[in-house]
Amino acid sequence: MAMKQTYDVVYEGGSDEIVEKKSRFIAHVFPVHSEQEAVEHIEQIRKQYWDARHNCHAFVIGPNDEISRCSDDGEPSGTAGRPILEVLQGRGIHNVLVIVTRYFGGTLLGTGGLVRAYSQATQAGLAASRIMTRQSGRKLLIGTDYNGIGKMQYIVGKRNIPVLDTRYAEAVEMDVLVPEEECTLLQKEITEATAGKAQLEVSDPLFFAVLDGKPMIFEE
16 A cells, blocks of 8 residues: 555644543543554553543554554443544544543443543544644755745745755755655746756655644654
8 A cells, every 4th residue: 555645643642631421531642653652651541540440542553544453441342442543533643542531420421422422532632732744755955046046935935835944155055845746846847947047956755744834854
């Protein structure tokens, strides 16, 4: 199966809780990159909430959900882990673990009530986290003279291409991050706009994201 070029991941996990008929559902969200990492977080939460009735979870790892697991941890089958997993898959978020801890409030919620509560708790936990879109692309170094810098800035601005750095010396150099599917077109547009005068250097494939307006490169 081909790797997705663009997919959402958790940059920073968060937590939140909901209350349903006096039962507390506390969701914790973690970015994870291996099953072992997920297991360690699950054990940590179980120790932290040792007195809770249930610590249910689901996780998906890999751009195509190559690894996915879920657990009802004593809740009726299909009422906890599966709803958490379905929220993650429905949102298209990868490399993520969600654990929902339940403190029983004394009132049975029924199958439908449990499914809704675990789904809503998961959504609340995700809303409290920072999600970013990770995409495949290249770093493109553009070299130009001062007459061409305005054109370069216009072209990358028009395409919403993230600029990593701009260096002004005898000539001008810009480092930009280009989505894989736009790389060839951007090079062609720059070459035509500068009558072939711009110097272009293309990196090996990489993954990058933009968070709060700031571009970042992932080390694989």
